[in-house]
Amino acid sequence: MKRSADKRKRPKGGVHRRTAATARKRNASTARPVEIAVLVGTRKCALIYRGDSSRRRWRVDGPHFLGHIIDHIVLDPRDRRTLLAAARTGHLGPTVFRSLDMGKTWTEATRPPMFGRPPEGMAERAVDHTCSLTPALAGEPGVWYAGTSPAGLFRSEDGGATWSELEGFNRNRMLPKWAPPENVTPDNQAFGAVLIDPRQASHMYYSSSAAGVLETSDGGESWRPLNCNVEANFLPDPYPEYGQDTHCLAMHPRNPDRLYQQNHCGIYRLDRPGEEWLRIGRNMPAAVGDVGFGIVLDPRNADRAWVFPMDATATWPRTSPDGKPAVYQTRDGGASWKRQDRGFPREHAYFTVLRQAFAGDGLDPLGLYFGTTSGELWISNNEGEEWTQAAAHLQRILSVEATVLG
Amino acid sequence: MRVIIPSQLRSYTRGAAEVEMTGASLVEVLANLDAAFPGIRFRMIDELGRIRPHIRIFVARELVRTLDVPLKPNDEVHIVGALSGG
Numbered sequence: 058m059k060r061s062a063d064k065r066k067r068p069k070g071g072v073h074r075r076t077a078a079t080a081r082k083r084n085a086s087t088a089r090p091v092e093i094a095v096l097v098g099t100r101k102c103a104l105i106y107r108g109d110s111s112r113r114r115w116r117v118d119g120p121h122f123l124g125h126i127i128d129h130i131v132l133d134p135r136d137r138r139t140l141l142a143a144a145r146t147g148h149l150g151p152t153v154f155r156s157l158d159m160g161k162t163w164t165e166a167t168r169p170p171m172f173g174r175p176p177e178g179m180a181e182r183a184v185d186h187t188c189s190l191t192p193a194l195a196g197e198p199g200v201w202y203a204g205t206s207p208a209g210l211f212r213s214e215d216g217g218a219t220w221s222e223l224e225g226f227n228r229n230r231m232l233p234k235w236a237p238p239e240n241v242t243p244d245n246q247a248f249g250a251v252l253i254d255p256r257q258a259s260h261m262y263y264s265s266s267a268a269g270v271l272e273t274s275d276g277g278e279s280w281r282p283l284n285c286n287v288e289a290n291f292l293p294d295p296y297p298e299y300g301q302d303t304h305c306l307a308m309h310p311r312n313p314d315r316l317y318q319q320n321h322c323g324i325y326r327l328d329r330p331g332e333e334w335l336r337i338g339r340n341m342p343a344a345v346g347d348v349g350f351g352i353v354l355d356p357r358n359a360d361r362a363w364v365f366p367m368d369a370t371a372t373w374p375r376t377s378p379d380g381k382p383a384v385y386q387t388r389d390g391g392a393s394w395k396r397q398d399r400g401f402p403r404e405h406a407y408f409t410v411l412r413q414a415f416a417g418d419g420l421d422p423l424g425l426y427f428g429t430t431s432g433e434l435w436i437s438n439n440e441g442e443e444w445t446q447a448a449a450h451l452q453r454i455l456s457v458e459a460t461v462l463g
Numbered sequence: 464m465r466v467i468i469p470s471q472l473r474s475y476t477r478g479a480a481e482v483e484m485t486g487a488s489l490v491e492v493l494a495n496l497d498a499a500f501p502g503i504r505f506r507m508i509d510e511l512g513r514i515r516p517h518i519r520i521f522v523a524r525e526l527v528r529t530l531d532v533p534l535k536p537n538d539e540v541h542i543v544g545a546l547s548g549g
Contacts, residue, residue, distance in 0.1 A: 124471075146471060147517055148469075148471050148507075148515070148517045148518060148544035148545070149471055149472070149506040149507065149515070149518075149544070150505055150506045150507065150508075150509060150515050152502065152505065152506065165502050167501060167502070169502075169505065171505065171509075171510040172510055173510075181511050182511075183509035183510050183511050183513065184509075184510070
């Protein structure tokens with residue numbers, strides 16, 4: 058944090074920028090060598106790209122689960138070798154695979170996420186797929202959360218081998234109102250994911266394409282909406298208590314009171330214990346707008362974030378505005394945004410980047426990664442200043458995670 | 464009885480395209496199949512007991528849509544993965 062603050066104080070000028078860049082290059086080259094794994098889930102397989110801290114050369118490991126839809130593949134940051142993958146196929150039902158050796162071998166969960174009999178008055182449901190996998194805190198080894206479509210939350214306490222319903226959520230009498238079964242995308246999908254407060258495991262947020270943001274302070278036994286000031290312009294009441302479409306919710310790892318969300322209707326920030334979201338996307342260029350899916354934070358600076366805006370004009374194409382891909386970065390908590398497009402095609406590039414397909418690696422300088430629905434993997438090793446296409450001709454990319462292995 | 468396994472599920476049967484099972488109903492055969500090859504049932508039958516949308520099950524060459532189907536000892540159960548798109 059201190060170093061980031063110092064960076065902000067530097068006067069803007071070519072000499073100073075070059076000095077900073079030189080220092081970064083020196084840091085990157087003299088730092089302890091690290092290995093990075095970029096986990097890519099696609100509509101037909103998972104791929105693991107492994108590289109060093111230069112983030113210029115990658116070797117690909119895979120395909121894993123060829124023919125499977127891999128909605129999310131995640132490395133356990135607590136041991137940096139356990140992988141969980143949420144999988145299904147066009148024919149076969151949803152399951153979770155896990156590997157204890159970085160993908161050399163996989164075993165299937167003996168009880169994957171599945172709904173039990175609901176309480177009286179609530180409809181029976183079946184899991185269509187697991188859309189998100191979230192490792193719990195370091196103090197809870199083996200604990201994971203899974204979000205499903207239709208809206209459900211599951212918890213594993215044995216490293217993903219068996220999953221149980223989070224009953225305070227799945228059997229909550231408000232759930233049919235928070236996440237009505239008809240609130241799904243045209244391909245019949247809903248999204249939900251958990252974020253855990255690193256200071257207190259029982260304090261969690263649930264981000265949802267149907268309910269907006271929900272919060273629990275008791276480990277998931279009870280939940281309440283947290284959507285004040287967030288627009289839902291597709292509903293009769295454009296500022297309802299719940300019903301917003303949160304595409305991606307992010308909590309700053311060192312300042313967990315700072316939340317950002319990329320919403321269906323814009324980019325927002327919330328500083329807890331505040332309750333009212335601020336639409337920081339209003340500060341984006343009007344011609345670009347503030348609609349997108351993913352948002353990535355700088356782990357060293359809570360004021361810094363990146364988004365990948367997409368066209369939300371009349372028919373909601375949700376492709377790069379004007380066919381010119383760019384990320385936008387803020388360094389001041391969303392008060393201003395800077396376009397970063399060096400390395401991208403200059404025209405006729407209609408990228409769509411889904412909500413779990415934009416990630417950072419945590420290194421300094423931060424590496425940024427995104428996958429497109431057209432099967433391209435793009436990487437920046439310098440915080441978005443320059444982008445390189447690392448892979449093409451993959452299938453529709455559903456998720457990208459970047460992790461330092463050690 | 465003979466149960467024919469589609470290619471999509473042979474990772475569970477260690478590559479076997481056919482297996483021998485017993486059971487007086489489709490429910491029983493699928494339960495026995497899952498006991499022998501753990502996890503296989505949930506990939507084709509959801510937690511509400513419904514055959515998944517792109518799985519077809521034929522008993523004695525007749526398409527069945529539910530699991531409450533009585534079986535005779537020589538009936539053949541043919542599981543097919545079908546029509547899931549590209």
